[in-house]
Amino acid sequence: MxxxxxxxxxxxxxxxxxxxxxxxxxxxxxxxxxxxxxxxxxxxxxxxxxxxxxxxxxxxxxxxxxxxxxxxxxAEPCEQGGGADIPEIMTTSPGYLIKGYNKDERIIYGSGAVVPQDQIEPYAKDLFKEHDAAYLHVRSASNNCYLLRIDQE
Known part of the structure; x- marks a missing residue:
């Protein structure tokens, strides 16, 4: 991922x-x-x-x-994060809202769930494999704010 x-x-x-x-x-x-x-x-x-x-x-x-x-x-320029490792901003809460989207940017119904932090990668892999998700969004489970996108490798 x-x-x-x-x-x-x-x-x-x-x-x-x-x-x-x-x-x-x-x-x-x-x-x-x-x-x-x-x-x-x-x-x-x-x-x-x-x-x-x-x-x-x-x-x-x-x-x-x-x-x-x-x-x-x-506010000041910072280095772009990202990559294969779970980033710091996804380690500060017990769970995150994960949603799958298709290639047309439409949500995949039934894909949205609050996922415990230690289950994010297995859940994401399942969405890519079983639901043919083009990409995923990670959002705050408490405030619904967008955090980042997950793509398949």
């Missing part, structure tokens, strides 16, 4: 003041160090560091399933 953060070009634009999914300039705040996961480096924004709060829609096109919602980013 491959854990996919937000693209660097998009993040750099937002860090430079580009509008978010709602057409608004990202808000700036100071991180208290708890529960503020950056969707680019896939780490918690450190306590005392400046961060951005903005609306994000993790879909290429507009359609009824194209959810948008609030996310955090480091």
């Amino acid at each position: 491959n854990y996919i953060p937000l693209p660097t070009d998009l993040v750099r634009a937002l860090q430079s003041g580009a509008p978010d999914a709602n057409g608004m300039t990202p808000e700036r705040a100071t991180s208290d160090g708890a529960g503020k996961p950056c969707r680019h480096c896939l780490r918690t924004v450190p306590e005392g560091a400046e961060m951005l709060i903005l609306a994000h829609r993790p879909f290429e096109t507009l359609h009824p399933y194209a959810e948008s919602g609030p996310i955090f980013l480091c």
Whole structure:
């Protein structure tokens, strides 16, 4: 599996003041160090560091399933995270909401579940194999905020 953060070009634009999914300039705040996961480096924004709060829609096109919602980013340039290892932002909660999508960006009904942190990889492998998912979204189980995308390797 491959854990996919937000693209660097998009993040750099937002860090430079580009509008978010709602057409608004990202808000700036100071991180208290708890529960503020950056969707680019896939780490918690450190306590005392400046961060951005903005609306994000993790879909290429507009359609009824194209959810948008609030996310955090480091305000200063950070290195892009991701890869084959479970990122830090997926180790801070007991479980995460996982949803499967088809190649047309439509949710696969019945694929959404709150999955315990230690069962994410087996659950994801099952969605790819048994439900023919093109990709998965990982969201906060408590707030439904988008965290990252999972692709097959």
